[in-house]
Amino acid sequence: MRFTYLYFFFIVFFAACKDDKVDLLGNSPIKANEFIKVFPVIQTPFSIADTSINSIGDTTRIGKKVLQQFIPDSILTTQIKFLDKSTIHPIGKIEKEAETYLLFKHKYNKQQSVFTIVYNNKNEFLAYKPLLNNNNNDGYIHSVVINREPTFSINKDKMDRSTQTLKYTRVGWAFTASAGTFINVVNETNEDEKRNNTIINPIDTLPKKYKYSGNYVQDEKNFIAVRDGNKPDTYLFFIHFEKSNGSCIGELKGKLKMKNETEGIFTESNEPCIIDFKFSKTEITLKEQGSCGNYRGIKCFFNDSFTKKKEPSSKKKK
Numbered sequence: 001m002r003f004t005y006l007y008f009f010f011i012v013f014f015a016a017c018k019d020d021k022v023d024l025l026g027n028s029p030i031k032a033n034e035f036i037k038v039f040p041v042i043q044t045p046f047s048i049a050d051t052s053i054n055s056i057g058d059t060t061r062i063g064k065k066v067l068q069q070f071i072p073d074s075i076l077t078t079q080i081k082f083l084d085k086s087t088i089h090p091i092g093k094i095e096k097e098a099e100t101y102l103l104f105k106h107k108y109n110k111q112q113s114v115f116t117i118v119y120n121n122k123n124e125f126l127a128y129k130p131l132l133n134n135n136n137n138d139g140y141i142h143s144v145v146i147n148r149e150p151t152f153s154i155n156k157d158k159m160d161r162s163t164q165t166l167k168y169t170r171v172g173w174a175f176t177a178s179a180g181t182f183i184n185v186v187n188e189t190n191e192d193e194k195r196n197n198t199i200i201n202p203i204d205t206l207p208k209k210y211k212y213s214g215n216y217v218q219d220e221k222n223f224i225a226v227r228d229g230n231k232p233d234t235y236l237f238f239i240h241f242e243k244s245n246g247s248c249i250g251e252l253k254g255k256l257k258m259k260n261e262t263e264g265i266f267t268e269s270n271e272p273c274i275i276d277f278k279f280s281k282t283e284i285t286l287k288e289q290g291s292c293g294n295y296r297g298i299k300c301f302f303n304d305s306f307t308k309k310k311e312p313s314s315k316k317k318k
Contacts, residue, residue: 003269005151012313020309022034022035022037022038023062023066024038024060024061024062024063024066025062025063025065025066027065029069030066030091032067032070032119032123033123035066035069035070036093036100036102036119038060038062039090039091039092039093039102039103040058040090040092040093041092041093041094041095042091042092042093042094042103042145042146044094044147044148044150045145045146045147045148046092046094046145046146047143047144047145047146048114048131048132048143048144049135049141049142049143050132050133050134050136050141050142050143051141052295053112053113053114053132053133053134054112054134055107056091056114057089057090057091058089058090058091058106059089060089060090061087061088061089062089062090062104064076064083064084064098067080067083067088070117070119070125071128072125075128079115079128079130079150080106080115081108082108085108086106086107086108087106087107087302088104088105088106088107089105089107090102090103090104090105090124091103091104091105091114094146094150096150097121098120098121098128098177098208099118099119099120099121099175099177100118100119100120100121100123101116101117101118101150101175101187102116102117102118102119103116103131104116104117106107111134111135112133112134112135113130113131113132113133113134113135114130114131114132114133114144115129115130115131116128116129116131116152118175126175126180127173127175127180127181127182129152129173129182131144131152131154131316132144132154136156138156138192139158140156140157140158141156141157141158142154142155142156143155143156143157143198143310144290147293147298148293149174149272149293149294150174150259150292151172151174151185151186151293151294152172152173152174152182153170153171153172153173153186154170154171154172154173155168155169155170155171156168156169156233165190167190167191168188168189168190169188169189169191170186170187170188170189171184171186171187172184172185172186172187172294173185174294176268177268177271178268178271185251185294185295186249186251186269186294186295187251188249188255199220199221199240201225201238201240202235202238202253203225203227203236203238203253204225205225206227206228206236206253207228208227208228209227209228210228210229210232210235212226212235212279212284213226213227213228213235214226214309214311215308215309216242216283216284216306216308216309217306217307217308217309217313218304218307221240221241221242221246222240222241222242222304222305223239223240223241223306224237224238224239224284224286224306225237225238226284229255233257233258234255234256234257234258235256235258235264236253236254236255236256237252237253237254237255237256237266237277238251238252238253239251239286239302240253241300241302241304242297243297243299243300244300247297248296248297248298248299248300249297249300250273250292250295250297250300250301250302251295251296252266252302254266254268256275256277262278262279262280263276263277263278263279264276264278264279265277267290271290272287272288272290272291272292273288273290273291273292273294273295274292275287275288275289275290275292275302276289281308282307282308283305283306283308284305284306284308285304285305286302286303286304286305286306287302287303288301288302288303
């Protein structure tokens with residue numbers, strides 16, 4: 001009897017081990033949840049440098065047939081080069097309420113790169129974004145830093161020996177459900193002096209006939225442009241501010257909806273960023289309610305007041 005119990009125990013044990021083993025080479029189909037389970041959870045903030053790509057990721061190999069089940073052919077054939085002669089390895093995953101981000105390492109000869117794929121909570125493909133590679137020979141250290149939102153900040157840094165200053169560029173990308181893709185949310189650099197001194201207002205030429213439309217300013221680097229929306233109770237806006245001598249920058253373009261005569265709100269589905277707007281005849285006040293870290297630095301917020309700029313009076317022709 002004891003032998004019988006042991007026999008059944010080992011049968012169940014080995015059957016369970018067999019069920020837990022997922023075929024990642026594509027010899028048999030696997031389910032989406034099995035595929036995602038292979039990726040370990042990443043704790044953010046998380047960073048990878050081009051000099052350390054070789055040391056990250058799992059040794060587990062993901063075959064082309066498996067990738068074809070979960071990544072569209074349009075991405076595999078145009079974005080992920082030399083797939084037949086290269087290997088793909090899982091790095092990890094970032095799980096949010098509405099999306100899951102999978103990070104992959106792609107190896108082809110000595111070339112290595114990192115990219116991410118986004119899936120919704122039904123495990124359906126949403127977007128692809130390349131993040132980093134080790135093919136740069138420009139003297140910069142290249143890296144990607146991922147924060148909690150997550151924003152993927154693609155960075156390059158170099159010490160200028162002549163001035164003993166750090167030259168840097170930070171380009172932040174975040175997936176936005178309303179756009180269905182990654183959008184550029186941060187642009188910071190100290191290398192382009194012309195760009196640093198010029199802020200382009202993307203909605204400047206749009207109509208401003210509604211009651212609260214106009215320009216609200218503190219100075220040339222801290223302002224809000226408000227323009228007419230498609231309905232009288234909606235406005236388009238563009239905010240740019242620079243705090244702490246320019247070390248903390250915020251920028252956001254969006255649409256606000258009026259809740260009553262003087263108060264409006266900006267919010268998007270599946271986005272944590274919420275901003276309250278309060279209007280008066282001469283001023284606009286912002287209060288950040290949700291987390292808008294995708295659109296600003298860590299130590300500054302969309303909490304401020306701006307004075308409405310008077311429009312130049314148009315002279316009547318005699």
